[in-house]
Amino acid sequence: MKTMRDAGLLFRRSLTELLLRNPVSLAVALSTPVLYLALFTPLLNHLPGAPGLPRGSTLGLFLPGILSLLAFTTGIARGFITVFELRAGVIERFRVTPASRLAILAGPILAAMAIMFAADAVLVAVGTAFGFRPHWTGLLVLAVLLALLMAIMAAFSIAIALATKDIISFAAIVNGANLPVLLLAGVLLPISLGPLWLRVLAHFNPLYYLVEASRALAAGTFGGPAMWQAFAVLAPLCAITLGWATRVFRHAVA
């Protein structure tokens, strides 16, 4: 109860901060996915049906990947704000109150998630206008998976921010993790195009499961192995990273 109440208060605070702090970054957050769609889809127009690729429309292949990408980047970027708040003494001010430690972590994550879903909605709306025909129930299930991955990456990112405490070390770790995770997930092109070793390696990447499930779910393959595998990987991983980050909050030498 108390955790919910505290998380609600801190969610409102974070959301206000995100909306007020930088209207420019909010505009960018909402428009970037559409830019991806506009600038990258034309390159793919002849790909569906090519050897190794699933059949279906370009948008059906690519748009779910952007949704997954967005969950990943929104989550992993969350720690930048944590470093800033750490330096400004905000985190310490909260840590000395009796507010639930999980709530101090969850409030900001949920706020970033709300903005992510707004961007997702814009993307799906624009996609639909250009011929994207998703399976709507599948899309709702996908939303749960997107939330799980976003929370995993955000908890990870915040914990790294609390541990490193400075923007340079934090950025080095996060940027270092970015590229391999993105390349090994098949966000832009399905990993099935790659050789065996690449496909094996991808199975160690949580984002890979989300991307696979997102394509299946958007196409209406409901309850298939891709979806179950994604839940089986992401749900426990989410619990583990949240637990870990809460622990860091409890002990952080900030």
Added chain:
Amino acid sequence: MDNVITTAGLRKSFPARGGRVEAVRGVSIDVGRGEIFGFLGPNGAGKTTTLRMLTTLLPIGAGTATVAGQDVARQPGQVRSRIGYVSQLGGADELATGRENLVLQGRLYGAALPEARRRAGELAALLDLSEFAGRRVRTYSGGQRRRLDVALGIVHRPEVLFLDEPSTGLDPQNRASLWEHVRSLREHGTTVFLTTHYLEEADALCDRLVIIDHGQIVAGGTPRDLKKQVAGDAVVLVLRDGDQAADRGAELLRGQPYVRELTAAGGQVRLYVDDGGAALPHLLRVLDGARVAIRSVQLSEPTLDDVFLRKTGRRLRDTGEVPEGRAA
């Protein structure tokens, strides 16, 4: 006396290159209810580390601490609801207004919205912030900012308020106004525990204080008692010919029966005598007789810096200043 803070053998060390650094090495203190208690020491002395252990922000290394009747290591949650803490950084949300900050803080301490709103208005009035309460914190001056930080620290009427270097970055006028506010908290029964590296602040504001250096307490008492330990007056003789003359002057004066303690550095001889006015002519005569030329003479009653010098062999003023602008 009714103690609000009691620590016994408090210790903390951090891993560092080539072993561990012991930041706090056996700190034992008792702070009575309604006192303004000070922790005076140079940067890196272990003041903030001790404070962070007492406020549950840092796990206790060894030893015990009781704050507001609760064991800090076992009941951190109970301690948190009974204490207020204002860090060096403050940590108010810059884009929110002062009032919004106060209301959220009140709610995080469990108040319902109407109560939190009422309390925010009350605090704004108490700390002379009413005029700016509706403005964004970003527009506040250093002094207004600091008063808001204090208001955030006492939103839940804590038994103890911890202030970490409260007047760093404040000009003298704002510092004086902050001191007035801290004193009025004491009048309302709040115990105040503060760290400072400003001698004037410790002297003017604290009922009692301890001097801490290298993680250990080197002296403690009321400012008056501490200064009395350095019996007599301090005399500083600035010599014309620099260090060599200072060494020679020190040699000459050390043998005089009325000179209590003496140090020579930077072309100055600093010494303590029972009665400065009476000793001065003698001192001058000795130096003049040996042809040691004097540039100027200062005679002063002992300060806490003299206490620090006597206990540690160093001067607090020489131990380095806090970088500017940290709490602007």
